[in-house]
Amino acid sequence: AVRAVQWNEALVRRGATIVERLGLCRSRWLRELCLPFLFCRGPTMPQYQTWEEFSRAAEKLYLADPMKARVVLKYRHSDGSLCIKVTDDLVCLVYRTDQAQDVKKIEKFHSQLMRLMVAKESRSVAMETD
Amino acid sequence: MVLLESEQFLMELTRLFQKCRLSGSVFITLKKYDGRTKPIPRKGSAEGFEPSDNKCLLRATDRKKISTVVSSKEVNKFQMAYSNLLRANMDGLKKRDNKSKSKKSKAAQ
Numbered sequence: 610a611v612r613a614v615q616w617n618e619a620l621v622r623r624g625a626t627i628v629e630r631l632g633l634c635r636s637r638w639l640r641e642l643c644l645p646f647l648f649c650r651g652p653t654m655p656q657y658q659t660w661e662e663f664s665r666a667a668e669k670l671y672l673a674d675p676m677k678a679r680v681v682l683k684y685r686h687s688d689g690s691l692c693i694k695v696t697d698d699l700v701c702l703v704y705r706t707d708q709a710q711d712v713k714k715i716e717k718f719h720s721q722l723m724r725l726m727v728a729k730e731s732r733s734v735a736m737e738t739d
Numbered sequence: 740m741v742l743l744e745s746e747q748f749l750m751e752l753t754r755l756f757q758k759c760r761l762s763g764s765v766f767i768t769l770k771k772y773d774g775r776t777k778p779i780p781r782k783g784s785a786e787g788f789e790p791s792d793n794k795c796l797l798r799a800t801d802r803k804k805i806s807t808v809v810s811s812k813e814v815n816k817f818q819m820a821y822s823n824l825l826r827a828n829m830d831g832l833k834k835r836d837n838k839s840k841s842k843k844s845k846a847a848q
Contacts, residue, residue, distance in 0.1 A: 676773065679768055679770040683766050686759055686831040687759075689831045690832070708834075708835065709834045711832070712825070712829045713826065726771040726772075726794075727814045729792050
């Protein structure tokens with residue numbers, strides 16, 4: 610039998626500590642914070658191993674609701690690592706890399722999203738995935 | 740959070756990257772922006788606010804925060820400069836040793 614609900618355990622644990630510390634009403638916490646995560650059927654923060662999968666999923670997430678989604682880039686020169694995250698505050702897609710060849714792909718993707726955001730709705734610019 | 744003009748934002752962003760070469764992270768956030776300058780009121784309706792469709796908000800930070808708004812009019816010029824900036828500054832990643840090296844040296848130009 611398939612479980613109808615998958616608990617996001619780490620979140621529930623964290624939430625419980627926050628509730629204790631702030632003395633929040635437990636039922637309100639459950640309703641407002643927990644419910645969206647309690648009913649998700651899978652991981653809410655997948656890390657992608659291939660660029661193609663990430664860019665396809667990220668583009669879909671953005672197009673689902675352009676006003677909600679945001680793109681975050683984190684670059685650490687000291688570690689030689691670059692991380693791109695696309696999220697709408699419910700789902701969070703992450704791609705990390707330490708390869709120079711990914712910089713161009715990530716930068717291009719970033720620019721394409723920027724163009725999508727400033728384009729007027731009537732004529733939407735088509736995204737090239739690869 | 741300092742709101743800058745696009746050109747100044749690019750200059751400050753270069754400075755951020757240079758400051759963080761030895762340690763620290765540079766975060767860049769990109770989000771679609773509808774031009775609102777007042778927060779959405781909880782009760783009642785938003786007063787006569789016309790959402791504009793053609794802008795995006797760019798933020799960058801490494802503890803010090805800067806931001807800029809890019810609209811469709813400036814996006815072409817801005818994007819070229821911005822792409823070059825990113826590629827020039829995010830150069831600390833590992834390069835592959837095999838034949839794709841020649842492809843990368845073409846891209847670097």
